[in-house]
Amino acid sequence: MNENRRNFLKKTAGAVLGIGAGLPLGQVAEGALGKHPTDEGVSGSTQWAMVIDIKKCLGEEVRQACSEACRKAHNLPDIPNTSHEIKWIWTEEYQHVFPDQTHPQQATGVREQPVLTMCNHCKHPPCVRVCPTQATWRRDDGIVMMDMHRCIGCRYCMAACPYGSRSFNFRDPDPYIAKDSNGKLPSDYPVRGKGVVEKCTFCAERIREGGTPACVEAVDAIPGAKGALTFGDLADPESGVSKLLRKEHTICRRPSLGAEPSVYYIV
Amino acid sequence: MLENGFRGGKQYWTLVSVWLILIAVGLVAYSRQFSEGLHLTGLSRDVSWGLYIGQLTFLVGVAASAVMVVLPYYLHNYKAFGKMVILGEFLAIPAVLMCMLFVFVDLGQPTRVMNVLLHPSISSLMCWDMVVLSGYLLLNLVIGTVTLEAERKEMPPPRWVRPLIYISIPWAVSIHTVTAFLYSGLEARPFWMTAILAPRFLASAFASGPALLILLALILRRFTRFDPGKDAIAKLTTIVTYAVLVNVFFLLVELFTGLYSDMPHHVHFFEYLFVGLHGHTGMAPWMWVCEALTLCSVVALFTPAVRRNTALLATVCVAVVIAIWIEKGLAMVTVAFIPSPLGKVTDYVPTAPEVAITVGVYALGFLLLTVLYRVVLNVRDRLETTP
Numbered sequence: 001m002n003e004n005r006r007n008f009l010k011k012t013a014g015a016v017l018g019i020g021a022g023l024p025l026g027q028v029a030e031g032a033l034g035k036h037p038t039d040e041g042v043s044g045s046t047q048w049a050m051v052i053d054i055k056k057c058l059g060e061e062v063r064q065a066c067s068e069a070c071r072k073a074h075n076l077p078d079i080p081n082t083s084h085e086i087k088w089i090w091t092e093e094y095q096h097v098f099p100d101q102t103h104p105q106q107a108t109g110v111r112e113q114p115v116l117t118m119c120n121h122c123k124h125p126p127c128v129r130v131c132p133t134q135a136t137w138r139r140d141d142g143i144v145m146m147d148m149h150r151c152i153g154c155r156y157c158m159a160a161c162p163y164g165s166r167s168f169n170f171r172d173p174d175p176y177i178a179k180d181s182n183g184k185l186p187s188d189y190p191v192r193g194k195g196v197v198e199k200c201t202f203c204a205e206r207i208r209e210g211g212t213p214a215c216v217e218a219v220d221a222i223p224g225a226k227g228a229l230t231f232g233d234l235a236d237p238e239s240g241v242s243k244l245l246r247k248e249h250t251i252c253r254r255p256s257l258g259a260e261p262s263v264y265y266i267v
Numbered sequence: 268m269l270e271n272g273f274r275g276g277k278q279y280w281t282l283v284s285v286w287l288i289l290i291a292v293g294l295v296a297y298s299r300q301f302s303e304g305l306h307l308t309g310l311s312r313d314v315s316w317g318l319y320i321g322q323l324t325f326l327v328g329v330a331a332s333a334v335m336v337v338l339p340y341y342l343h344n345y346k347a348f349g350k351m352v353i354l355g356e357f358l359a360i361p362a363v364l365m366c367m368l369f370v371f372v373d374l375g376q377p378t379r380v381m382n383v384l385l386h387p388s389i390s391s392l393m394c395w396d397m398v399v400l401s402g403y404l405l406l407n408l409v410i411g412t413v414t415l416e417a418e419r420k421e422m423p424p425p426r427w428v429r430p431l432i433y434i435s436i437p438w439a440v441s442i443h444t445v446t447a448f449l450y451s452g453l454e455a456r457p458f459w460m461t462a463i464l465a466p467r468f469l470a471s472a473f474a475s476g477p478a479l480l481i482l483l484a485l486i487l488r489r490f491t492r493f494d495p496g497k498d499a500i501a502k503l504t505t506i507v508t509y510a511v512l513v514n515v516f517f518l519l520v521e522l523f524t525g526l527y528s529d530m531p532h533h534v535h536f537f538e539y540l541f542v543g544l545h546g547h548t549g550m551a552p553w554m555w556v557c558e559a560l561t562l563c564s565v566v567a568l569f570t571p572a573v574r575r576n577t578a579l580l581a582t583v584c585v586a587v588v589i590a591i592w593i594e595k596g597l598a599m600v601t602v603a604f605i606p607s608p609l610g611k612v613t614d615y616v617p618t619a620p621e622v623a624i625t626v627g628v629y630a631l632g633f634l635l636l637t638v639l640y641r642v643v644l645n646v647r648d649r650l651e652t653t654p
Contacts, residue, residue, distance in 0.1 A: 083311030083613060096610040099532075117609075126454060132393035133382040152382050153305075153375020156393055158315040162455035164609040168315060168375060170306035194304035195375025257454045 036137055036147065041208070044140035047234040048121065048202055049262040050213075051244045054094075056228035057116050062219055063091050066116060066229065069218035072186040073203065077176035084170040088200040089118040089215050098265075100254055116229075118215075119144060119165040119200040120253060120261030127157035127166065136197075142234075142262050143202050153195040162257050166199045202231070234262070268416055271645035272638040278490060279641060286634035293627010296620040297372060305375055307620045313607040314615040316600050318625055319373035323366050325475070325596035326632075327446045328468060330362035330403065332476020334439035335506050341432050347498035353418075354487075354495075355480060356411040357639040363404040363442075365632040367397075372624050392449040399442045406435045411639075419646045443468045450603065458536040458603040461524075467517040468595070474510035475591035477503045478584040483640070485581050491644050492651075504580065508568040511587060515561060539605050539612070540598060547605070549614045550598060557593035560586040 057063055070076065070088045079085050094113040095102040102111055121144045128138050135150040136157055158166045172194040179185055189205065192198055203213035211217070212231050219228040232239035241264075244250070250264040275283075300307050310317050336355035339345035370393075371377055387394045410431055417424040447465035454460060481503050484495040525533040538544045543551050567573045567583045574580060601615045617625070 081306070083313065084306055085312060087312075092609055099610065129390050130392065130453070132388055132391040132397075133379075134386045134388045135382070150379070150382055150386065151376065152379045154370070154373065154393060155315040155375070156391070156449075158312075159450075159604075160453050160455055162608050164313070164607055167312060169304070170310070171304040193376075197375075259454070 036134070036139075036145065038145070038147075039139055042139045042141050042143075045235055046141045047262070048142045048207070049232065049234045049241045049245075049264065050118075050121075050202070050216075051230040051241050051248075051250065051264045051266060052116055053228050053230075053266040054113065054115055055266070056225055057219075058114065059225070060114075062222055062225045062228055063114060063116055065218040065222055065225075066215035067091075069214040070200070071178075073206070073214035074189045075173075075177050075185050075187055075191050077173035078178060079171075079173070079176050084168075086167040086169065086173065086198065088167075088198075089116060091115065092117050097253060098251065100256065101251060115265070117163070117165070117253075118263060119202075120163055120259070120263045121200075121202060123260035123262065124258060126160040126162065126259060130156045130160040132156065139204075143204055143207075144199075145201055145204060146198055148190075148192050148196045148198055151196040153197065155197060157197055162254055162259065163261075166197050168197050169194045268412070268419060268646065269642060271642040274645055275641050279637070282637055283634065286630045286637065289630030290627050290634065293624050293630060296623035296627065299620055300372070300624060301377065307618060309615050309617045309621060311613055311615070313609075313611050313613040314601055314604040316373070316604065317615050318596075318617045318621055319369045321596040321600040322625060322628070323369045324446060324468070324599055325592055326362045326366045326369070327400075327443050328472030328591070328595065329476045329479060330359045330366065331439040331443040331469070331472045332480070333359035333407065334436050335473055335477050335503070336480065337432065337439075338436050339502070342436070345502070347496055347502060350493070350495050351480065351484065351499045351503070353411060353415055353643050354483060354640070356407045356414075357643065358476075358480060358483065358636060359407045359439075360404060360411065360639065361632040361635040363400050363407070364635065365628055366400055367404075368628045368631065369625075372628065392445060392452060395445050396442075396449055399438065399445050403435070403438050403442050406431055406438060410435060415643060415646060419650070421650070440469065443472050450600075455608055456603040457532045461521060463517055463521055467514065467521070470510055470514040470517055471591045471595060472510075474507050474514055475588050475595075477506045477510070478587040478591075481507070482581060482584045482588070483636075485577060487640065487644070492648065493644055500580070501574065504568065504574050507584070507587060508565075511561065511565055511568065514591075515565065535606055536602055540602055544606065545612045547612045547614050549616065550602060550605075553593050553597055557590045557598070560590035560593075564590065 057066075066089050071078075074088060076086050076088060091114045093111065094115050095106075095111040097115040097117050121138075121142055123138075123142070125136075125138055125144050127136050128144060131137075132154060133150055133152055135147045135152070136144060137147075138144050153168065155168055158168060169192055174191055177185060177191065185191065203211070203215075206213060213229075216229045216231045219225045222228075230240045230244055232241035234241055234245075236242060244266070245264060248266045250266055252261040252264050255261075308317065333355035336348045336351045340348040340352045371380060374380060383394060383397055410428060413428045414424045444465045447468045450456070450459035451461060451464040481500060484493075484500065484503075487493040488495065522537065525537050535544055539547065540550055540554050542548070564583050564586045567579070567586075572579075573583060604613075605615070606612045
């Protein structure tokens with residue numbers, strides 16, 4: 001569906017709801033949410049995106065390096081109970097990442113191929129649509145951000161995310177963060193409290209300083225794995241991601257849902 | 268008028284004490300969950316909503332069902348419900364309160380709950396649910412107390428309360444519709460994403476709510492001087508009968524669409540519900556109990572002998588309430604998470620603290636219900652004893 005029609009329908013739906021309650025109309029479209037204080041300096045002329053080359057990520061050390069770099073950069077806890085894990089970038093089988101691109105005759109090797117997965121930073125994020133406190137929102141530059149100080153921990157976003165990309169702090173993460181011998185945390189990224197939801201933020205804190213996401217930096221440091229993950233600006237036709245998307249056959253996760261992920265895969 | 272809640276016999280105070288003890292147990296469990304986090308529950312990454320949100324779903328239905336006595340009485344002047352109306356309205360009040368409490372105990376950061384008011388998001392159905400639930404609570408509180416006060420003074424209720432009563436009728440429908448939209452608008456959960464969810468919720472609400480109301484009326488008749496009247500019980504039984512039937516029909520419609528189309532994304536949930544998926548059969552026994560109870564209830568409700576026999580009718584009402592509790596309080600919410608979007612089948616089993624908190628919230632609701640019904644009975648007793 002084209003963009004105008006889509007927004008029109010959304011606004012109409014919102015207006016119908018809004019009229020009933022005498023509320024200002026047309027605010028329902030995700031873009032109309034108020035600006036978050038931390039959005040200062042964020043511009044809509046940039047559209048961040050990631051291209052993941054599945055073939056280049058087949059080696060376990062490559063994927064491990066990504067997850068480890070992320071773990072350190074964001075003080076992620078190592079929670080032994082897998083059903084309470086905090087995951088920002090991790091590995092799943094191809095058939096689960098791309099359930100719509102799998103068929104019974106597909107080679108087992110392909111179906112079970114390890115694929116890196118993370119928050120897709122969707123253009124129409126269902127998590128943002130449902131959050132009752134605007135604790136998660138889409139920035140003008142396409143990053144779906146999370147305010148862990150505002151989140152009330154209702155987990156509606158977890159129910160709404162079609163990619164399973166959100167984690168909830170079922171307990172205080174602090175005791176489970178690997179610290180060095182002096183008790184120092186791996187990074188100065190704020191440690192979350194219990195009871196809030198978190199997820200990948202495309203390393204917004206590093207991008208602000210002109211850097212690249214920690215996972216991208218980590219794979220680029222591995223000989224032979226350079227280009228496994230490419231991060232850049234979709235709005236810039238000369239950026240790495242734009243060039244790759246023009247040249248390669250790429251797919252994204254569950255396109256039929258219309259969320260429009262900003263994470264693409266070269267199969 | 269509310270001082271009437273402090274006047275009661277030994278039975279009354281025993282009942283109040285039972286609720287208070289259960290509330291205390293729930294509070295102890297909640298204080299642990301509050302300080303340690305939701306890891307004390309059976310919830311997980313994959314099944315992130317469970318028993319608490321399930322109770323919200325079930326109780327919204329109970330609250331909404333007050334409309335089944337309000338509508339015939341006020342819109343169609345059906346006099347037989349004269350004594351029941353207040354019971355319906357006063358059942359809705361604790362039911363809505365429990366709904367809100369169940370959302371509250373489910374929060375990871377309950378101290379930040381005011382953020383919903385400080386930074387509301389108009390596109391979030393959870394905000395809308397808060398709006399309609401609070402509104403409905405207020406409506407029933409005002410309507411219930413004002414009409415009872417008028418009854419006490421042996422005067423007709425003030426004219427200004429009429430519009431509120433009329434508003435409360437569509438409002439009751441709205442609370443359950445919005446609660447259904449909370450789920451049915453999520454593309455991530457095909458089990459919920461069906462247009463019939465709201466109608467199904469309403470049908471099951473109009474079965475379980477009036478069934479509960481019949482039970483409460485029968486209990487009151489047994490232990491107090493309250494008599495709802497034969498006609499009122501008979502009419503409510505008819506409402507339960509057809510609501511159960513419509514609910515079964517809606518379920519069959521849903522099953523047909525899901526199973527005949529044979530789309531794996533739809534079929535998996537029903538497999539998990541009724542036969543188990545990848546060896547995970549935790550929910551299946553519950554569902555078969557639910558369906559067996561429903562089937563028996565339908566047959567029984569259409570048998571005149573059962574409808575006339577108080578003990579049998581009460582048993583059927585218990586069966587209806589249990590069946591719909593399994594359907595909405597247990598299965599409806601959790602099954603949508605199984606399998607997860609990443610294909611994982613994770614069983615969900617509530618833990619002891621989780622059950623204790625749930626029982627505690629119910630006890631709080633029933634305590635309020637007990638007190639409110641006591642007020643009604645005392646007001647009416649005095650009317651009958653004073654010439």
